Amino acid sequence: MAEGAKTATGETRSPRHGLRQVKAAGPACLACLFGLFAALPLATSLGVDPFYLVIATRIMIFGIAALSLDFILGYGAMVSFGHAAFIGIGAYAVGIAASHGVNDFLLQLLFAMAAAAAFGVVTGLISLRTKGVYFIMITLAFGQMAYFLMVSLSAYGGDDGLTLKTRSTLFGQAWLENDLFFYYLVLALLLTCFLLTQAATASRFGRVLRGTRDNAERMNAIGFDPFPYQLTAYVIAGMLAATAGTLLANQAEFVSPAYMTWQRSGELIMMVVVGGMGTLTGGILGAAVFLLLEEFLSSFSQYWKLGLGIILVLIVLHGKGGIHGMFVNMHGMLVNLFSGRDRR
Amino acid sequence: MTNLLVIQALNGLQFGILLFLVAAGLTLVFGVMDFINLAHGVQYMVGAYLAVTFTQITGSFFAGLLIALPAAFAFGLLLEFLIFRHLYDRDHLDQVLATFGVILILHEAVKILWGAAPISIAIPEAISGSIPVLGQLRYPLYRLLIIAAGIAVAIGMYVLVQHTRTGMLLRAGASNAPMVSALGVDIRRLFMIIFGLGAMLAGFAGAMVAPILSVEPNMGDGILILTFVVIVIGGIGSIRGAFIAALLVGLVDTLGRSFGPILLKIFLEPAAASQVGRTLTPMLIYILMAAILAVRPAGLFPMRQGS
Numbered sequence: 001m002a003e004g005a006k007t008a009t010g011e012t013r014s015p016r017h018g019l020r021q022v023k024a025a026g027p028a029c030l031a032c033l034f035g036l037f038a039a040l041p042l043a044t045s046l047g048v049d050p051f052y053l054v055i056a057t058r059i060m061i062f063g064i065a066a067l068s069l070d071f072i073l074g075y076g077a078m079v080s081f082g083h084a085a086f087i088g089i090g091a092y093a094v095g096i097a098a099s100h101g102v103n104d105f106l107l108q109l110l111f112a113m114a115a116a117a118a119f120g121v122v123t124g125l126i127s128l129r130t131k132g133v134y135f136i137m138i139t140l141a142f143g144q145m146a147y148f149l150m151v152s153l154s155a156y157g158g159d160d161g162l163t164l165k166t167r168s169t170l171f172g173q174a175w176l177e178n179d180l181f182f183y184y185l186v187l188a189l190l191l192t193c194f195l196l197t198q199a200a201t202a203s204r205f206g207r208v209l210r211g212t213r214d215n216a217e218r219m220n221a222i223g224f225d226p227f228p229y230q231l232t233a234y235v236i237a238g239m240l241a242a243t244a245g246t247l248l249a250n251q252a253e254f255v256s257p258a259y260m261t262w263q264r265s266g267e268l269i270m271m272v273v274v275g276g277m278g279t280l281t282g283g284i285l286g287a288a289v290f291l292l293l294e295e296f297l298s299s300f301s302q303y304w305k306l307g308l309g310i311i312l313v314l315i316v317l318h319g320k321g322g323i324h325g326m327f328v329n330m331h332g333m334l335v336n337l338f339s340g341r342d343r344r
Numbered sequence: 345m346t347n348l349l350v351i352q353a354l355n356g357l358q359f360g361i362l363l364f365l366v367a368a369g370l371t372l373v374f375g376v377m378d379f380i381n382l383a384h385g386v387q388y389m390v391g392a393y394l395a396v397t398f399t400q401i402t403g404s405f406f407a408g409l410l411i412a413l414p415a416a417f418a419f420g421l422l423l424e425f426l427i428f429r430h431l432y433d434r435d436h437l438d439q440v441l442a443t444f445g446v447i448l449i450l451h452e453a454v455k456i457l458w459g460a461a462p463i464s465i466a467i468p469e470a471i472s473g474s475i476p477v478l479g480q481l482r483y484p485l486y487r488l489l490i491i492a493a494g495i496a497v498a499i500g501m502y503v504l505v506q507h508t509r510t511g512m513l514l515r516a517g518a519s520n521a522p523m524v525s526a527l528g529v530d531i532r533r534l535f536m537i538i539f540g541l542g543a544m545l546a547g548f549a550g551a552m553v554a555p556i557l558s559v560e561p562n563m564g565d566g567i568l569i570l571t572f573v574v575i576v577i578g579g580i581g582s583i584r585g586a587f588i589a590a591l592l593v594g595l596v597d598t599l600g601r602s603f604g605p606i607l608l609k610i611f612l613e614p615a616a617a618s619q620v621g622r623t624l625t626p627m628l629i630y631i632l633m634a635a636i637l638a639v640r641p642a643g644l645f646p647m648r649q650g651s
């Protein structure tokens with residue numbers, strides 16, 4: 001137990017328990033996933049309710065945020081319970097810049113990333129000194145700190161939030177006002193974030209990160225100081241989440257401290273784990289499942305979170321590998337089935 | 345100015361005592377079982393609702409409180425039996441998620457049973473009103489009673505942990521649970537007792553504040569985060585640390601809110617001072633926590649040494 005307290009989540013328990021990392025998706029699955037997103041607008045032009053486009057945009061935005069959390073949670077075992085703060089930072093970068101007359105999206109994105117990097121470095125330097133439960137709680141506290149900061153900043157709306165007059169402009173053009181253009185912009189950014197994090201996890205950097213996740217002592221013993229790697233990953237994840245924040249602000253044309261509550265951070269963790277952590281695509285799947293479930297359950301009753309809570313508890317107690325794991329298992333079963341037929 | 349200081353110090357003390365009541369259970373559950381329970385805040389909320397309901401049924405706050413305590417204890421045991429005992433062997437992430445789910449469930453359940461609107465009950469006649477504490481200065485009797493009750497609980501906890509057999513097992517469990525189990529102690533039963541005790545203390549805190557705060561479904565969320573701050577500052581598993589940290593957080597938060605803007609006015613323009621004050625004071629305890637953890641990553645009274 002004493003050594004266990006030293007790894008980033010204090011995971012000393014047998015890997016047979018709980019929700020485990022599952023195999024990452026193959027290229028075919030990836031093409032399916034992103035192809036589905038790319039083709040959805042076609043379906044709406046064929047008569048499917050355009051509201052689904054709005055939901056799909058939201059799914060992709062939260063997909064970016066969940067993906068970024070998976071990058072540190074699934075690959076680095078850093079259970080950050082304050083990740084929503086970065087979404088809020090991104091959103092406020094748009095809101096605050098817009099209220100000062102800076103409407104260019106690329107410039108706002110730059111502000112968002114710089115602010116998120118600064119916040120990430122400062123909080124990362126302090127929280128990564130701690131391990132296990134302490135890390136969970138100190139990130140939670142930093143998230144709350146950012147939340148209270150925005151609640152009390154009355155110059156930028158305080159508790160009521162900020163309404164944006166228009167969406168951001170790109171190269172001086174109001175392209176983002178077009179929902180279809182915005183949809184593909186979000187998709188492009190999701191794909192970029194995915195490829196970026198995938199490249200990072202496959203690189204030497206990613207291997208050190210995973211090595212630290214599995215056994216920090218051994219990484220130390222073979223001559224790696226995990227701290228700079230973990231800090232870099234933490235900051236990158238924060239910057240990606242801030243990107244999601246800039247998109248969220250533009251979609252809702254509204255910014256509020258509600259984006260950064262600790263419940264929101266909890267939901268992000270939920271998306272990653274339910275989708276299957278340590279897979280990157282799991283975050284996107286988890287965001288889709290969560291938001292569709294929200295849409296579906298809330299149409300029944302205002303108490304829809306009751307159902308969500310029950311599903312969550314059941315998944316933790318009985319699920320293995322999340323939704324992604326289910327897909328992988330199904331895929332494996334199908335492969336066995338077909339190869340069995342071939343032999344016959 | 346002295347009057348304000350005394351009043352605010354008493355307010356801070358009362359707030360700190362309240363935080364201690366909630367934090368004591370949480371830190372024990374962490375320390376002994378290595379179990380992260382996000383649902384501890386809703387147990388505080390449930391305690392408040394139970395007190396309100398039983399007060400309305402019996403017509404007396406004292407009777408209501410007396411019934412609410414064992415009810416909160418039983419509720420804690422029920423949660424332990426249904427969900428939490430299946431999570432002791434899991435990693436922290438699973439525990440975080442499942443207890444987050446429990447929060448969602450209980451929030452909605454309370455909304456369905458009692459409605460989303462805040463409920464309030466009156467302070468009983470006998471202990472309402474205020475008494476003089478310093479010269480002409482008066483302070484509400486009920487709040488003084490909360491402080492007294494909290495200190496009594498703290499002393500009771502001290503005796504229980506330091507001078508009884510159960511307390512000895514508790515301390516042993518906190519330093520090495522598998523060893524205690526190997527020595528033939530029924531560790532599951534010990535876990536259950538700790539859990540029920542923690543739930544009851546949180547429920548007690550909730551019941552005590554029912555007459556002075558509005559009772560609403562999300563009242564547990566704010567206090568949960570604050571108790572996390574408390575136990576992290578105090579060192580996870582340490583009751584003494586929780587007590588000192590709770591008072592520290594209570595005092596810093598309360599005094600910071602009232603005196604922060606006043607102090608800032610010495611250095612800044614009044615308008616700027618009030619803006620900066622409003623921005624900084626809610627962040628004060630988090631800054632305090634970050635500062636303490638930066639110097640002592642395992643809190644003020646770390647339990648597990650040698651790691």
